[in-house]
Amino acid sequence: MSSVPGPDRKSKLLVYTIEECPVCGQKTKRAFAVGDYVTKDGSKCSKCSNTTRVSLVYAESSKPSS
Amino acid sequence: MLASTALQFTGLDTSTLLSLFWIGFIMITFFYQTRLQSYLALNDISRGLNKLKVMKDKARKEAIDYLVNVGKATNDPAQRVDQFLDYVTIMPVDTDPAGVMGKIDHVVTTNNDRVRAEVGALLDQKNPVTVSISENLLEVATSLNQIHKIVRHFYLLGKKTNSYFTLVQLQMLMPMIIQEADALLNAVDSFKMGQPVGDGIGPTVVSRFMTGKEKRVVAKDTVMAVTEYKGRKLYVLKADGPMAYVGQPGVAIQKIIGEMGVKPSAIVMIDAALKLEGEKTGEIAEGVGAAIGGIGVEKFQIEEAATRAKVPLYAILVKQSILEAITVMRKEIAEAADKVSQVLNRIIEEKTKEGDEVVVAGIGNTLGVAQ
Numbered sequence: 001m002s003s004v005p006g007p008d009r010k011s012k013l014l015v016y017t018i019e020e021c022p023v024c025g026q027k028t029k030r031a032f033a034v035g036d037y038v039t040k041d042g043s044k045c046s047k048c049s050n051t052t053r054v055s056l057v058y059a060e061s062s063k064p065s066s
Numbered sequence: 067m068l069a070s071t072a073l074q075f076t077g078l079d080t081s082t083l084l085s086l087f088w089i090g091f092i093m094i095t096f097f098y099q100t101r102l103q104s105y106l107a108l109n110d111i112s113r114g115l116n117k118l119k120v121m122k123d124k125a126r127k128e129a130i131d132y133l134v135n136v137g138k139a140t141n142d143p144a145q146r147v148d149q150f151l152d153y154v155t156i157m158p159v160d161t162d163p164a165g166v167m168g169k170i171d172h173v174v175t176t177n178n179d180r181v182r183a184e185v186g187a188l189l190d191q192k193n194p195v196t197v198s199i200s201e202n203l204l205e206v207a208t209s210l211n212q213i214h215k216i217v218r219h220f221y222l223l224g225k226k227t228n229s230y231f232t233l234v235q236l237q238m239l240m241p242m243i244i245q246e247a248d249a250l251l252n253a254v255d256s257f258k259m260g261q262p263v264g265d266g267i268g269p270t271v272v273s274r275f276m277t278g279k280e281k282r283v284v285a286k287d288t289v290m291a292v293t294e295y296k297g298r299k300l301y302v303l304k305a306d307g308p309m310a311y312v313g314q315p316g317v318a319i320q321k322i323i324g325e326m327g328v329k330p331s332a333i334v335m336i337d338a339a340l341k342l343e344g345e346k347t348g349e350i351a352e353g354v355g356a357a358i359g360g361i362g363v364e365k366f367q368i369e370e371a372a373t374r375a376k377v378p379l380y381a382i383l384v385k386q387s388i389l390e391a392i393t394v395m396r397k398e399i400a401e402a403a404d405k406v407s408q409v410l411n412r413i414i415e416e417k418t419k420e421g422d423e424v425v426v427a428g429i430g431n432t433l434g435v436a437q
Contacts, residue, residue: 015261015394034259037308038270038435039277053277056270057262057434058400059393 013059020055021045032057100230107233111221114240118217121251122210126151128254129203136258137189137196146188150181150204151211171363175286181205195260198309199433202257206250213247249389256394257310262434264390264399268336269304269435271406272428276302276437284321288313289437295411297420301328307432315358315427316367322425323371331422333372334380334413336406337429338399341385348398349385350405352413357381358429377425380417382409 015032019042026047042052078086095102130147133139155177158169185200186192217236224232256263262270279291283306290303301322305313315335322328337357341347356368356379372379384402410426418424 013394013396015259018400032259032261036434037260038262039273039437040308055274056395056400056403058395058397059261060397 012062014062015057015059017042017054018056018058019043019052021048021050021052023050024048026052027055028052101228104224104228104230104233107230107237108221108225110237111217111224111233111240114244115214115217115221117244118210118214118247121247122207122214125203125207125210125251125254128258129200129207132203132258133188133200136191137185137200138191139188140190141188143188146184147204147207150184151208153208167363167366170361171367174361174363194309198311199257199260202310202431202433203254206253206257209250210247213243213250217243246388249387249392252389253392256392257433259394260308260310260434261394263392263431264386264395265338265392265430266395266432266435267338267384267386267399267403267406268428268430269307269432269437270395270400270428271336271403271410272302272304272426273307273435273437274403274407275300275426276304281437285314285317287311288315288318290318290322291437295414295424298414298418299423300414300426301330301423302426302428304428304435304437305430305432307435307437310431310433312360312429312431314364315429316364316371319368319425319427320371323375323377328423328425329375330377330425331418332378332380332414333368333425333427334382334410335368335427335429336382336410337384338386338391339383340391341387345385346398347386347390347396348402350402350409351383351385352409353381353383355379355381357383378417380413382406382413 016029017032017036019028019030020026024045024047026045028046036054036057038054038057040054042054044050045052126147130144133143133147155173158166158173160166181201181204182197185197185204189197189200220232220236223229224236253263275293276291279293281289281291284290284303287306287309288303289306290301293300293302303315303318305311319333323330335357337359339351339357341349356365356372358365358368368379384399384406386396386399390396390399414424
């Protein structure tokens with residue numbers, strides 16, 4: 001998973017990709033992979049099997065595990 | 067033993083000696099206070115300067131590594147990169163300000179074209195995303211190099227002339243300079259990975275209106291799609307993603323209103339805005355005027371076009387710090403996208419009527435945001 005130092009230096013930022021189904025609106029959150037970009041086609045929707053689309057890529061703060 | 071000998075020798079008692087000591091101490095600090103503070107300031111600045119040197123060296127190394135590993139640079143790019151870091155852009159004379167924006171635009175465009183041509187020539191990999199990321203990495207390295215040089219100049223000047231005020235001013239500015247330099251260095255990671263940055267919130271919102279629509283290039287690195295919302299015809303534009311471009315929204319809006327003959331009832335601009343300390347990241351502010359940063363050319367062009375056509379300019383701003391604007395988009399900013407879309411829809415509904423035309427511009431670096 002892609003991570004960068006957080007603003008307080010003690011935490012780090014984990015980057016996620018949100019895939020959204022344009023038909024049923026189901027959202028799936030997964031780790032960011034190089035090559036992901038907003039509007040890129042994603043995996044099949046787990047609910048209705050339509051092709052999802054990347055709607056957001058963002059970072060969340062997380063405390064370090066060690 | 068020594069004290070008693072001194073007392074016997076001088077014939078003074080302890081309290082008189084202590085008083086003399088304090089008087090001496092006060093006299094010394096009174097006359098040499100600025101020298102002492104200059105010395106402390108020099109030490110402080112020197113530490114900051116070392117940090118800046120480490121940062122600029124790291125940014126340079128990261129840029130070279132990216133050019134070699136991802137861009138598959140044909141030859142060792144180190145020498146070219148070093149030349150690139152010292153390249154200067156000479157701004158036009160502004161003592162006769164008439165027509166100066168056109169001149170600035172010309173100089174800046176020439177520089178941007180040169181950067182792209184040089185990076186393109188360096189790389190074997192011609193993928194536009196890789197080329198645009200390389201350009202951005204080199205810009206970061208150039209900025210850090212410039213910051214280091216300027217701070218070093220004033221440090222050495224202050225030291226050489228023993229100028230207390232030069233040194234103290236620099237010392238006071240150092241924390242903010244380091245903060246900005248740190249933000250630039252942090253941006254390197256996001257750029258290398260091709261992740262959307264906080265500044266890309268405008269393009270993220272408008273990309274939702276453009277997906278699946280036919281796109282056309284309206285200016286350099288700038289694309290537009292035509293769509294509809296509640297009976298209004300929307301001309302939606304953003305920089306061409308997922309490359310790390312900011313495009314030319316000024317030229318694009320001039321073209322839409324001028325050459326294309328569109329008569330918009332409103333221009334709505336969505337952009338990231340620097341928050342003040344105490345403001346929350348992802349807060350949305352509404353306003354009027356051209357919401358765009360940069361050197362001022364694009365802002366000037368948009369204001370010119372809007373004023374000539376008497377079109378009101380509306381702005382939607384998403385607050386964030388400088389660090390958040392140039393590093394990977396934070397959750398709070400990304401989650402503001404839905405709220406911004408709602409605000410945009412409300413503005414369109416309130417300020418225009420059915421059958422009207424509206425220009426919607428998503429302003430900012432569109433890295434990792436296609437359309």
